[in-house]
Amino acid sequence: xxxxxxxxxxxxxxxxxxxxxxxxxxxxxxxxxxxxxxxxxxxxxxxxxxxxxxxxxxxxxxxxxxxxxxxxxxxxxxxxxxxxxxxxxxxxxxxxxxxxxxxxxxxxxxxxxxxxxxxxxxxxxxxxxxxxxxxxxxxxxxxxxxxxxxxxxxxxxxxxxxxxxxxxxxxxxxxxxxxxxxxxxxxxxxxxxxxxxxxxxxxxxxxxxxxxxxxxxxxxxxxxxxxxxxxxxxxxxxxxxxxxxxxxxxxxxxxxxxxxxxxxxxxxxxxxxxxxxxxxxxxxxxxxxxxxxxxxxxxxxxxxxxxxxxxxxxxxxxxxxxxxxxxxxxxxxxxxxxxxxxxxxxxxxxxxxxxxxxxxxxxxxxxxxxxxxxxxxxxxxxxxxxxxxxxxxxxxxxxxxxxxxxx
Ligand SMILES: NC(=O)c1ccc[n+]([C@@H]2O[C@H](COP(=O)([O-])OP(=O)(O)OC[C@H]3O[C@@H](n4cnc5c(N)ncnc54)[C@H](O)[C@@H]3O)[C@@H](O)[C@H]2O)c1
Ligand SMILES: [Zn+2]
Numbered sequence: 001x002x003x004x005x006x007x008x009x010x011x012x013x014x015x016x017x018x019x020x021x022x023x024x025x026x027x028x029x030x031x032x033x034x035x036x037x038x039x040x041x042x043x044x045x046x047x048x049x050x051x052x053x054x055x056x057x058x059x060x061x062x063x064x065x066x067x068x069x070x071x072x073x074x075x076x077x078x079x080x081x082x083x084x085x086x087x088x089x090x091x092x093x094x095x096x097x098x099x100x101x102x103x104x105x106x107x108x109x110x111x112x113x114x115x116x117x118x119x120x121x122x123x124x125x126x127x128x129x130x131x132x133x134x135x136x137x138x139x140x141x142x143x144x145x146x147x148x149x150x151x152x153x154x155x156x157x158x159x160x161x162x163x164x165x166x167x168x169x170x171x172x173x174x175x176x177x178x179x180x181x182x183x184x185x186x187x188x189x190x191x192x193x194x195x196x197x198x199x200x201x202x203x204x205x206x207x208x209x210x211x212x213x214x215x216x217x218x219x220x221x222x223x224x225x226x227x228x229x230x231x232x233x234x235x236x237x238x239x240x241x242x243x244x245x246x247x248x249x250x251x252x253x254x255x256x257x258x259x260x261x262x263x264x265x266x267x268x269x270x271x272x273x274x275x276x277x278x279x280x281x282x283x284x285x286x287x288x289x290x291x292x293x294x295x296x297x298x299x300x301x302x303x304x305x306x307x308x309x310x311x312x313x314x315x316x317x318x319x320x321x322x323x324x325x326x327x328x329x330x331x332x333x334x335x336x337x338x339x340x341x342x343x344x345x346x347x348x349x350x351x352x353x354x355x356x357x358x359x360x361x362x363x364x365x366x367x368x369x370x371x372x373x374x375x376x377x378x379x380x381x382x383x384x385x386x387x388x389x390x391x392x393x394x395x396x397x398x399x400x401x402x403x404x405x406x407x
Contacts, residue, residue, distance in 0.1 A: 046274075047206075052203075058259065062207060066095065067099025073205045075139065078139045079140045081136060081140060083153070085146055085150055092212050097109070116149060119153055124153055124157045138165060141167070142155075144158075146170075147175060147176045153188060155203070168206075168207065174216065175307065177213070178269065179269060182269045186198055186199050223312075225243070228261055228265050231268040232379065234272075234380075235272070236267075240380070244339060288374040292356060292396070294314075295356045296313055305347055316340050320396040321388055322375035327385065333376075346404065349400050371386070372384055
């Protein structure tokens with residue numbers, strides 16, 4: 001079985017690597033013009049961190065053959081615990097359950113409630129008690145089937161259960177496939193802030209099937225596209241070009257284009273995480289659009305924007321700040337703003353600039369009350385800046401308010 005699996009998934013497209021970043025705004029060139037040519041075979045993208053090396057597997061229809069793939073990662077006698085929520089199990093639990101059953105695996109389904117409000121310690125405790133009742137032990141493996149909420153909670157649970165058991169991430173939202181399932185960050189929220197309790201726990205593997213995104217709501221799907229855009233700005237201009245030139249196809253979820261987008265985004269995330277597992281340096285660039293984005297979410301009590309939507313406006317604000325500080329080329333800033341608006345359907349912004357500034361200064365995660373901004377020099381290259389004047393922040397937020405009301 002294992003040999004068959006290896007053979008089936010042996011074709012690996014050449015990995016795109018950055019050859020040159022150019023001087024500050026020289027074009028970032030990616031090696032391999034063929035990096036956007038894909039055949040329908042399993043694509044394996046390596047993540048190499050000091051705590052674990054693993055792969056992100058991407059293929060359309062992969063969930064249907066997941067049992068074959070999972071055999072490669074789950075030790076023969078390990079009990080498997082499939083953690084997911086009811087709506088996701090209803091839509092996509094079938095193939096995974098069948099696959100595990102056909103492979104003769106001992107497994108149990110452990111349900112958690114859906115939504116951000118269930119991302120809390122009480123949920124992890126409840127799930128842990130259930131695992132104990134079901135006979136989980138140190139050799140057990142958790143499979144997290146779901147979006148970022150399920151992935152973060154199940155990953156957190158796995159990281160602390162009996163001092164840590166392995167987790168396999170099977171992401172089912174665009175956000176989870178391009179972002180949250182990769183890199184090992186797990187966590188739950190406290191009333192006083194998001195993700196304040198958490199761990200780094202790299203998965204055994206990430207199994208991403210773009211076909212599962214077909215059932216995602218329009219709003220959740222679009223929200224994920226803003227995170228994808230982020231990867232274009234921070235590292236790979238080809239992602240940005242792809243999103244500019246294939247807007248229609250991406251919005252109608254053309255399977256081929258969508259798979260390309262996911263693969264290229266995963267490559268960026270995998271590269272960044274491999275270079276900096278714990279967010280000491282390079283990993284911070286993943287926060288492009290997130291400084292203002294998080295503040296907008298917080299100012300509206302996490303009720304008005306989906307995370308990716310807030311990041312969309314956050315990228316617009318970052319482009320405006322970058323332009324005003326002469327860090328971002330005017331043309332690049334314009335392209336970023338135009339792209340966010342082109343993917344559109346964003347909720348309006350009605351948040352006072354000074355309120356955003358206050359939130360940034362009191363953010364529990366900022367160091368010494370100094371907000372860090374990731375600002376683009378050009379499309380494909382960013383810098384971390386911690387000297388953005390308050391006036392530039394307030395002005396950008398006010399401009400975003402005006403723009404959102406006009407668009
Ligand atoms: N760990 C990380 O590095 C990281 C990175 C980014 C975001 N996150 C976290 O991820 C969370 C957000 O994740 P999300 O955007 O995936 O939201 P989510 O997990 O809340 O899922 C959004 C909704 O989509 C539904 N859903 C999931 N898959 C579906 C499918 N295939 N078809 C139909 N419906 C489906 C879910 O049931 C839910 O209602 C946040 O808590 C955020 O903090 C973590
Ligand atoms: Zn994000």
